[in-house]
Amino acid sequence: MTAELVRGQNLPLPHTRLEIRVSAGTPLLAGATLADDAGRLSGPGRVVHPGAPARPGVTIPTRAATEHLVTLDLAALDPETHRITVLLVLPGGPGRPGSFGSVTPPPRLSVGGAAGAGVAGYTLTGLDAETAVAALEVYRRQGVWKVRAVGQGYAGGLSALLADQGLAPASAADLAAATLAAATAEARPAHLPDAPYDAGTGAGTGISAGPGTHAATGGIAASAAAALPPADRAATPAQTASAPAATTGAAAADIPSGPAAAPKAPTGAALPGPQSPPSAPPGTTISYQHPRRRPAGSGQEPAPPAPPSGPEAPWAGDAAGWTMDERLYNQVWGMFEDLARTTAAYRSAVDFADSRREQELDRALADPRARLGSAGDAARAAAGARYDELTGRARESLDRDLAQLTAEAEVVEPALPPAYAPWDHPAWQAYRPPAEPAMAVRLGDLHLPERPELRIPVLMRLPLERGLWIDGGRGPASGAAAPDGAGLRELAVRTAVMHAVRLLAAHPPGAYKLDAVDPAGTGAAAFAPLTAAGLLAPPPQGAAGVAAVLDRVVRRVELVRMAMRGGAADALPPDLDPAARLLIVNDFPYGFDDRSVTRLRYLADEGPAVGVHLLLVADRADAAAYGPVLDPLWSSLLRLPPVPDEHLADPWVGHAWTYQPPVVPAGSGVLGGVGAALAASRR
Amino acid sequence: MTVNMTKGQAISLQKSDGGTLTEVRMGLGWQAAKRRGLFGSRTREVDLDASAVLFAEKQALDVVFFRHLVSDDGSVKHTGDNLVGGAGQGGDDESILVDLQRVPVHVDQIVFTVNSFTGQTFQEVQNAFCRLVDETNGQELARYTLDGGGQYTAQIMAKVHRAGSGWQMTALGAPANGRTFKDLMPAILPHL
Numbered sequence: 001m002t003a004e005l006v007r008g009q010n011l012p013l014p015h016t017r018l019e020i021r022v023s024a025g026t027p028l029l030a031g032a033t034l035a036d037d038a039g040r041l042s043g044p045g046r047v048v049h050p051g052a053p054a055r056p057g058v059t060i061p062t063r064a065a066t067e068h069l070v071t072l073d074l075a076a077l078d079p080e081t082h083r084i085t086v087l088l089v090l091p092g093g094p095g096r097p098g099s100f101g102s103v104t105p106p107p108r109l110s111v112g113g114a115a116g117a118g119v120a121g122y123t124l125t126g127l128d129a130e131t132a133v134a135a136l137e138v139y140r141r142q143g144v145w146k147v148r149a150v151g152q153g154y155a156g157g158l159s160a161l162l163a164d165q166g167l168a169p170a171s172a173a174d175l176a177a178a179t180l181a182a183a184t185a186e187a188r189p190a191h192l193p194d195a196p197y198d199a200g201t202g203a204g205t206g207i208s209a210g211p212g213t214h215a216a217t218g219g220i221a222a223s224a225a226a227a228l229p230p231a232d233r234a235a236t237p238a239q240t241a242s243a244p245a246a247t248t249g250a251a252a253a254d255i256p257s258g259p260a261a262a263p264k265a266p267t268g269a270a271l272p273g274p275q276s277p278p279s280a281p282p283g284t285t286i287s288y289q290h291p292r293r294r295p296a297g298s299g300q301e302p303a304p305p306a307p308p309s310g311p312e313a314p315w316a317g318d319a320a321g322w323t324m325d326e327r328l329y330n331q332v333w334g335m336f337e338d339l340a341r342t343t344a345a346y347r348s349a350v351d352f353a354d355s356r357r358e359q360e361l362d363r364a365l366a367d368p369r370a371r372l373g374s375a376g377d378a379a380r381a382a383a384g385a386r387y388d389e390l391t392g393r394a395r396e397s398l399d400r401d402l403a404q405l406t407a408e409a410e411v412v413e414p415a416l417p418p419a420y421a422p423w424d425h426p427a428w429q430a431y432r433p434p435a436e437p438a439m440a441v442r443l444g445d446l447h448l449p450e451r452p453e454l455r456i457p458v459l460m461r462l463p464l465e466r467g468l469w470i471d472g473g474r475g476p477a478s479g480a481a482a483p484d485g486a487g488l489r490e491l492a493v494r495t496a497v498m499h500a501v502r503l504l505a506a507h508p509p510g511a512y513k514l515d516a517v518d519p520a521g522t523g524a525a526a527f528a529p530l531t532a533a534g535l536l537a538p539p540p541q542g543a544a545g546v547a548a549v550l551d552r553v554v555r556r557v558e559l560v561r562m563a564m565r566g567g568a569a570d571a572l573p574p575d576l577d578p579a580a581r582l583l584i585v586n587d588f589p590y591g592f593d594d595r596s597v598t599r600l601r602y603l604a605d606e607g608p609a610v611g612v613h614l615l616l617v618a619d620r621a622d623a624a625a626y627g628p629v630l631d632p633l634w635s636s637l638l639r640l641p642p643v644p645d646e647h648l649a650d651p652w653v654g655h656a657w658t659y660q661p662p663v664v665p666a667g668s669g670v671l672g673g674v675g676a677a678l679a680a681s682r683r
Numbered sequence: 684m685t686v687n688m689t690k691g692q693a694i695s696l697q698k699s700d701g702g703t704l705t706e707v708r709m710g711l712g713w714q715a716a717k718r719r720g721l722f723g724s725r726t727r728e729v730d731l732d733a734s735a736v737l738f739a740e741k742q743a744l745d746v747v748f749f750r751h752l753v754s755d756d757g758s759v760k761h762t763g764d765n766l767v768g769g770a771g772q773g774g775d776d777e778s779i780l781v782d783l784q785r786v787p788v789h790v791d792q793i794v795f796t797v798n799s800f801t802g803q804t805f806q807e808v809q810n811a812f813c814r815l816v817d818e819t820n821g822q823e824l825a826r827y828t829l830d831g832g833g834q835y836t837a838q839i840m841a842k843v844h845r846a847g848s849g850w851q852m853t854a855l856g857a858p859a860n861g862r863t864f865k866d867l868m869p870a871i872l873p874h875l
Contacts, residue, residue, distance in 0.1 A: 341757030345787035348756065352739050352789045393788040653755045 004415045005122040005149035006317040009324060013138065013145045015113035016075045020086055020136065022068035024107035026097050028088045030060050030068045031158075031179060033165055035083040040166030042080075047162065049179040058084065064091040072138060074145050083139040085150070085165070088124075089132045089158045091180060100127035100153055106313070109136055111147055122149040125313060132158040132176075314408035316415035325417055325439045329459055332412065332420070335405055336446070336456045337652055342401040343448050344653040349394035357387040402451050409454060416442075419506040420459055423498070423664045423671075431505065431674050433681040437462055438506035443499065443640060446648060446657040455660065458648075460638075462506060463580065467604055467614030469637035470496045473621050488642065489619070493523040493586050495642040496617045497530060498662050501671050503582055503613075504535060509681040513577065515539075516584040517549050519591025523584075523617070533675035534682075539586075546591045550599045553583050553612060557603060560610040580611035588618035589626070597626065604636050693853040694825055695846065696783075703849045706782050706818040709733065709795050709841070710775030713768045713811035715803075729808055730766045730800040733777040734864040735759050738792040741875045745790075747779060748864055758785035759793065768808075780818060781843065783850055792844040794855075794871050796864050799836040805858075806833065813840045815852055827854050837861045839871055 003011055022030055032048040034055065035041055048055050050062045057076035061068050070086055077084075088107055090097060097103050110121045124135060130153025138147050154160040158176035163169045319334055321327035364379035418427045419438035422445075440462055445455040472492035504512050514530060516523075516539040523539075530536035540548055559576060563569050589597060604614050616637060623630055639647060646656045664670055696704045711733040734748035737759065745754045749764035758781065765776040781793060795813065805811065814826040827841060835858035843852050859870035 338757065341753075341755065342785075345756030345758070345785070348744060349787050349789040352742070352744070356740070390789055397788055652753070652757075 003120045004316045004411050005120050005147075006315055006324070007126075007149050007151045009317070010146045010148035011120050013074075013111075013119060013147055015117075015119070016073065016145065017113065018072040018074070018119075018138065019112050020070040020072065021110045021112070022070065022086075022088065022107060022135075024066055024088075025104045027064040027066050027091060028068070028103075028107060029064050029091050029179065030070055031087050031089065032058050032060055032070065032072075033085045033087065033162070034058065034077070034081040035085065035165060036080050037082040039083055041162070044167065044171050044175050047167075047175055047179075049175065051178050057081075074138070083137055085134045086136045086138070087132060087134050087158070087161060089179065092131070099129045099131055099155075100124070100133060101129060103127075107133075107135065111136070120147055120149075122151070123313065123315065124151050125315065126151070127153045129155045131155065132161045134161055314404070314411050316412045318408075323439075325420075328412065328416060328420060329440050331408075332457050332459050335408055335412070336650065338401070339405055339448065339454065339456060340650040340653045340655055342398060342405075343450055343655060346394050346398040346450065350391050353387045353390040353394070356390075357383045360386070398450065402454060406451075406454055409456075416457075419502065420457060422457075423662060423668065428670050428674060431677050433505070433507075433509045433678055435508055437508065437511065441499075441502050441506050442662070443468075443638075444662050445660040446650075447660065448655060448657060452658070456657075458659070462503075463608070463611060464503075464613050465608055467608070467616060467637045468496075468499060469634065469639045470499070470615070470617045471619070471639050471641045472617055473619035489522070489587075489617075490526070491642040492617050493526040495640070495661050496584060496586070496615055497523075497526045498664060498671065499640070500530065500582055500584055500615060501674055502662075504678055505674050507580070509678060511579050513579045513581050514584060515549055515553055515581060516586065517546050517591070518584075518586040519543060519546050520587055523586040529671040529675045532672070533679040535675055535678060536584075543591045543593060543596075546596050547593075549583070550596055550603075553581065553603060553607075554599050556581070557607055557610055557612050561606060564610065580613070582613050582615055583607075584615045584617070586617045588616055589623045597630070601630075601633050604633055693851055696824070696843070696850040696852055703783070704817055704819075704824075705784050706780065707824070707843070708775075708816040708818045709735070709779045709781070710814045710816060711777045711797055711812075711840075712775050712814075714809040715768055715807065728767045728801065729803050730764075731768060731777070731808065731811070732764065732798050732800050732863065733761070733779055733813075734796050734798065735761070735779045735781070736794045736796070736864060736868075736871065737786075737790045738794065738875060739787075739789040740791065741872065743868065746864055756785065756787050758782045758787065758790075775814070783843075792842050792875055794842045794874065795840045796859075796867050796871070797838045797840055798861055798863055798867070800862060802836060802862070804834050804836055805838070815841070815843075825852060825854070827856065833858055835860060837867055837870075839867060839874060842874065 005011065022028065029050060031050065033041055034046045034048070041047065048058050048060050050060070053060050053062045056078060057073045059071045061070070072084060086109070090100065090103070092098060100107070106124050106127070108121065108123045111119045113119060122136060124133060127133060133153040134150045136147060137150050138145060140146075154164070158179060159169070159173040162172035162175055167175070317324055317327040317331065319327045319330035321330050360383035361380060364376055364383070369375065413421075413425075416425065416427065417438065418425070418431050419434075419441050421427045421442065440459040443458045443460050446458055447453070447455050470492045472489040500514060504514065506512075514536045516527065516536055518524065518527070518539040519542055521539075521541055524531075527536060527539070531538050539545065556576060559572060563572050583603065585600065588600075592600070600614070603612060607613060614637065620634060640661065641647070641659070642661050644658055644660050646658050648657050648659050649655065650657060696707065711731065713729065713731050715729040732749055734746060735754075736743055737745040737747075737754060745756070745759075747754050747759045747761050749761065752761040752763065753759070760780045760782075762778040762780065769776045779795065786793070797811075797813065799805070799808070812826055812828050815824045816822065817824055837859040839855045839857040839859060841852055841854050841856075843850055845851075855874050857870065857874060859867050861867045861870075
């Protein structure tokens with residue numbers, strides 16, 4: 001699975017041999033620049049372009065195409081290369097988009113290892129009048145190669161891009177022109193090749209390519225075209241200088257260094273190398289048009305295709321936030337709210353259609369004449385048709401919104417960090433303990449009956465504000481498919497361990513610790529991934545064990561509370577572990593006496609404020625003997641059943657959502673693997 | 684170009700280039716009238732509240748007001764309660780945003796109302812206006828001045844309703860009395 005990058009995001013690269021695949025809706029030129037450690041290009045030779053498509057470690061395609069493959073071998077690069085920028089250029093030409101704003105679908109780059117393993121993907125969106133764009137960069141930072149999504153466009157075209165990387169404006173302009181010219185033959189539409197070829201015309205007048213090239217590159221292409229023919233036909237500097245001025249007029253003014261660039265043109269002719277195609281290909285006619293001014297209704301240059309009218313393609317991280325995690329968190333909540341609201345609109349419309357049909361039928365039946373005969377049938381049919389029409393339109397807009405949200409979920413889910421990701425997500429395979437606590441953890445998924453396959457992650461902010469209760473009881477909503485009795489309890493404790501591992505994994509090593517109470521030892525098998533990794537001391541057995549663990553945790557809560565109230569955090573005893581703690585209580589209330597129950601309630605109330613949380617695995621029916629005295633305990637905990645249940649409501653509309661508890665794929669060792677990674681990082 | 688609307692006037696919300704509006708904002712601005720008399724510079728705070736009622740075939744479905752800031756379907760949003768009005772002129776003190784594309788298919792009218800929550804009549808309010816803005820470009824489409832004061836504590840300002848495939852706005856400007864939109868319901872119904 002590949003990570004979907006957003007602009008500015010970077011990612012370490014696991015391989016030194018990379019394949020970057022580029023796809024776009026229109027043919028593009030691809031190139032690369034090799035910059036030094038200051039990010040500057042030391043000379044024109046540092047640009048890999050279609051005229052010079054290979055350098056040690058970098059190979060690019062020589063033609064404009066909609067699909068490209070750029071290969072990088074980072075180990076083979078010369079040592080002064082610290083940054084490779086992959087750039088895309090629109091070749092221009094008749095009938096082709098004049099800027100990236102009208103390229104649909106937008107260019108997409110996917111970075112993969114040579115073995116075909118995907119690493120990252122990036123779609124260039126939000127571009128407008130640019131004709132060249134620095135799409136990605138692969139750079140070395142402290143000995144590690146990373147890839148970063150850049151997406152910096154240049155309305156001034158390739159020359160502006162190269163100048164921005166430190167090339168002298170004149171040589172940047174030459175190089176840009178050479179690049180475009182080198183690919184012009186390929187960029188030309190296929191219907192021209194049979195016309196007679198008059199090389200003299202092309203070279204002598206300095207006119208090259210189609211008008212589209214001029215449009216894309218301003219005057220640069222014109223001066224370069226004069227420079228490109230083989231040496232025997234090369235124009236003198238004087239001719240070259242006059243050519244753009246005479247034929248393309250104002251275009252020359254578009255080059256910042258117009259007069260300076262023109263005399264240099266002959267040197268530029270050497271750049272594309274012997275393999276560069278002739279600049280004036282068959283059938284080119286001279287255009288005396290102003291490159292930017294197009295007569296209305298001219299059939300020569302069809303307007304670029306209109307920008308897509310539909311919604312913008314979704315991308316991961318499309319929300320406000322300081323960090324990617326925060327943006328993804330906000331995006332998930334935004335999707336949650338949008339799904340709640342669009343479903344509310346749909347349900348409201350269907351309810352309305354329902355009640356309207358009811359009223360219309362009542363009215364039809366109230367008229368005794370209409371009860372029999374065709375009038376009644378017609379009224380019924382009309383009411384039914386109106387109902388179908390309204391619900392059909394409601395369904396249409398619901399489907400439109402759901403399609404948008406589904407597309408968003410498809411890009412957001414792969415981009416999620418481990419703490420937000422389901423257990424079968426590849427992020428867990430490469431799990432490494434974080435340096436900072438995660439912002440939130442995923443406690444499961446929610447969905448609505450309108451689109452059960454569209455799942456919204458339940459992201460709960462850290463630190464938790466309340467404890468969790470894994471309900472091992474048979475709730476009213478659990479269907480016949482749910483396991484019963486012992487099976488359900490077993491599932492509950494396994495689910496509790498999943499949540500515990502996730503909470504541990506969301507914190508830096510040593511910042512979050514576990515305690516467990518398991519008086520009957522029924523959870524020993526489920527706790528195995530934790531105890532085996534040394535993340536949890538085997539819980540002591542029996543009522544005495546319960547009391548001992550509770551005493552220890554309560555003492556910590558009391559000490560920290562006292563210190564906080566007294567403003568004397570430095571007075572805490574040195575043996576007090578500052579880590580936040582999660583107390584897992586299995587089989588509550590087995591093994592609990594009244595005193596232990598009181599202490600547990602104390603922990604539920606006072607613990608969250610000082611970083612001690614409860615994870616209670618219990619069946620409420622087992623504790624029925626305590627009567628209503630425990631009701632505040634149950635209501636203070638977030639109930640998370642181990643089987644799908646409809647007990648959670650959203651905060652906006654109040655739909656009943658189906659909660660889907662987390663599931664570890666059968667046979668997956670992900671919990672053990674994460675436990676081992678955590679244990680290893682602690683040492 | 685701004686249309687200064689008069690009572691009962693209807694304008695189409697089709698754009699001049701043929702496109703339809705996607706998002707409009709109903710802005711409400713006011714200023715407390717200065718008291719006459721010895722302490723003439725002292726003003727009394729006036730709390731006007733803007734509300735929007737969503738109707739489907741004359742049946743009220745949802746209300747957006749200061750205690751329910753977003754309609755359940757998310758199409759109509761109130762930007763929040765302003766208790767004192769503007770110190771200066773021109774700015775919107777309360778706004779209601781309507782995403783016309785997201786309005787549920789069965790909702791065919793949205794009525795905008797203004798109530799004086801603190802009970803002053805419009806005689807004690809200065810420079811009160813409501814205006815309709817194309818939220819996508821900030822252009823003012825229509826402005827309706829709540830002049831004429833009078834012994835009223837509420838006004839049914841305007842309605843946005845479906846017309847063909849697009850939307851139309853009609854200025855209502857009907858005076859009424861009431862503290863919140865609930866008191867206005869009987870007064871709204873004749874305008875649907």
